[in-house]
Amino acid sequence: MKKILVIDDEAELRAMMVVALQHRGFEVVEATNGVTGVELARAEAPDLILCDVNMGKMDGYATLSSLRSEPA
Numbered sequence: 001m002k003k004i005l006v007i008d009d010e011a012e013l014r015a016m017m018v019v020a021l022q023h024r025g026f027e028v029v030e031a032t033n034g035v036t037g038v039e040l041a042r043a044e045a046p047d048l049i050l051c052d053v054n055m056g057k058m059d060g061y062a063t064l065s066s067l068r069s070e071p072a
Contacts, residue, residue, distance in 0.1 A: 005046040007063065009055040017050065020039045034058025038066050045072070050067035 004026050008014040011032075018028045029044050030035035034051070035058050043047060049067070053060035 001025065001027045002048070003029065003044060003046045004031045005031065005041055005044060005049045006038065007031045007060075008052040009033055009046060009051065009053070010052070013052075034060065034063035034066075037063055041067055042070070042072075 002019055006014055006017050006021070006028060006059070008017070009032055014030055014032070018030055020034075021028045029046060031038055031040050033055055037049070037051060040046075050065055052061045055063075058066070
């Protein structure tokens with residue numbers, strides 16, 4: 001089963017995405033901000049990451065930059 005990490009600080013939107021993806025047979029991991037998202041990406045090694053751009057703590061661009069700096 002393919003694993004998708006959803007990173008979004010808006011709880012309702014994140015919940016809708018999680019339900020829709022799970023309904024289509026994906027395993028879904030969710031994070032409430034970029035910092036947690038980076039940690040989960042390292043731990044879970046998802047096949048795909050869906051990330052909001054406008055978030056507190058760490059925005060989507062900083063999250064992407066942090067993930068790209070790692071070889072894995």
